[in-house]
Amino acid sequence: MSEPTPYLTGLRLAGRRVVVVGAGRVAERRLGRLLDAGADVEVIAPEATPVIARRAEEGRLTWSRRTFQPADLDGAWYVLAATDDPGCNEQVSSVAERARIFCVRSDNRDRATAWTPASGEIDGVQLGVLAGGDHGRSRRLRDALLDTLTKIIDADAERPTD
Ligand SMILES: C[C@@]1(CC(=O)O)c2cc3[nH]c(cc4nc(cc5[nH]c(cc(n2)[C@H]1CCC(=O)O)[C@@](C)(CC(=O)O)[C@@H]5CCC(=O)O)C(CC(=O)O)=C4CCC(=O)O)c(CCC(=O)O)c3CC(=O)O
Ligand SMILES: NC(=O)C1=CN([C@@H]2O[C@H](COP(=O)(O)OP(=O)(O)OC[C@H]3O[C@@H](n4cnc5c(N)ncnc54)[C@H](O)[C@@H]3O)[C@@H](O)[C@H]2O)C=CC1
Numbered sequence: 001m002s003e004p005t006p007y008l009t010g011l012r013l014a015g016r017r018v019v020v021v022g023a024g025r026v027a028e029r030r031l032g033r034l035l036d037a038g039a040d041v042e043v044i045a046p047e048a049t050p051v052i053a054r055r056a057e058e059g060r061l062t063w064s065r066r067t068f069q070p071a072d073l074d075g076a077w078y079v080l081a082a083t084d085d086p087g088c089n090e091q092v093s094s095v096a097e098r099a100r101i102f103c104v105r106s107d108n109r110d111r112a113t114a115w116t117p118a119s120g121e122i123d124g125v126q127l128g129v130l131a132g133g134d135h136g137r138s139r140r141l142r143d144a145l146l147d148t149l150t151k152i153i154d155a156d157a158e159r160p161t162d
Helices: 025-036 050-057 086-099 135-158
Strands: 017-021 040-044 062-064 078-081 102-105 118-122 125-129
Touching (some): 017 025, 017 086, 025 040, 025 050, 078 086, 086 102
Parallel strands (some): 040 062
């Protein structure tokens, strides 16, 4: 039998606790959209990129400057395991699994309960592409679809009102 497909959805995270473990390149790429969603984000990592450190200083997120502890997931709705330590990522996904918190696992798609789509937004319309874990393919298709979507949205705006 073929692999089951992930269930695409739109999480409404405003005011909800989201924990990001790790504060490197991958965490930085994903944080913008979590903050745009209004999530209440806590980042846990001994070291952070300058962009993440600045967002913490600005009060847009909380940065706990230390390694992960299981209690960090208390009250979380969603978690990202994005450290460069596979043992830590495994601990995060195990704790999340027990607590039934959906968890993205940046280093191992098979140990994740959620995957991050390649995404984009034009004029209030959001697009998300999953390609079965082939992130290069989803990125390319997202870029092409965004070009097409721009044209469709422009044409839609020109249509006569009924
Ligand atoms: C399964 C998934 C789960 C998840 O992480 O959510 C996953 C997993 C993994 N990615 C890995 C590597 C890289 N991924 C990227 C880029 C992106 N990865 C994204 C999503 C996803 N990646 C989910 C599948 C979504 C789908 O079905 O398409 C995108 C779409 C969204 C985003 O990240 O925002 C974003 C592109 C969009 C954009 O740019 O906008 C780059 C490039 C870069 O970083 O510049 C590299 C490094 C180069 C390389 O290795 O090719 C590894 C190996 C890690 C290791 O070596 O240890 C794993 C682990 C594994 O596959 O098991
Ligand atoms: N899914 C994806 O899109 C991609 C996934 N990766 C994977 O993600 C991992 C992380 O990549 P980068 O962000 O580039 O790494 P990075 O080296 O830039 O950042 C790693 C972060 O993890 C933190 N960290 C390490 N041990 C920790 C612990 N015990 N508790 C809390 N934080 C801890 C570090 O302080 C740092 O902030 C890579 O090792 C790779 O396996 C890499 C590229 C893309």
